[in-house]
Amino acid sequence: MTPANNKSAKKVPVLEAFIKAKCPRCRRGDIYSTPTYGFSAQRMHERCSHCNLHYEREPGYWYVAMFVSYTFNVAEMVTFAVGTHILTGSNSPWLYVGVLMAVVFLLSPFNYRYSRVALLYWLTPGLNYEPWRAEDKAPLPGDGKAGEKPD
Numbered sequence: 690m691t692p693a694n695n696k697s698a699k700k701v702p703v704l705e706a707f708i709k710a711k712c713p714r715c716r717r718g719d720i721y722s723t724p725t726y727g728f729s730a731q732r733m734h735e736r737c738s739h740c741n742l743h744y745e746r747e748p749g750y751w752y753v754a755m756f757v758s759y760t761f762n763v764a765e766m767v768t769f770a771v772g773t774h775i776l777t778g779s780n781s782p783w784l785y786v787g788v789l790m791a792v793v794f795l796l797s798p799f800n801y802r803y804s805r806v807a808l809l810y811w812l813t814p815g816l817n818y819e820p821w822r823a824e825d826k827a828p829l830p831g832d833g834k835a836g837e838k839p840d
């Protein structure tokens with residue numbers, strides 16, 4: 690079997706990995722152990738289950754995600770304010786306050802999650818996709834590939 694047709698060596702597109710919140714280095718391990726929207730708080734894995742990347746790069750690393758989240762919020766609020774104006778043409782400030790409060794509330798789990806993922810993917814120097822790390826070096830317990838022989 691050549692590396693080209695080896696399923697485990699297939700490159701994962703960055704957008705797909707970002708949306709699924711996969712590890713930025715191997716794009717296989719999950720960053721979060723819980724879904725974006727749910728009744729319990731979102732929880733992150735400390736390390737990638739596949740390549741063992743420690744997600745919190747240094748102490749206080751997640752504070753930077755606060756600025757990314759702020760950027761997301763501004764972009765969403767401007768988008769929805771303009772959209773509300775185009776759709777309704779209203780000049781009532783209470784309509785805009787209501788719409789934007791709802792948007793900020795409803796999108797806060799999304800912003801929380803993807804501000805950290807965006808920080809890991811695009812705002813961390815020296816942290817890049819390394820496709821070779823996605824390969825199956827040794828079978829991991831429970832991944833169903835225990836019988837596969839190395840080349």
Ligand SMILES: [Zn+2]
Nearest residue numbers: 712715737740
């Ligand atoms: Zn990884």
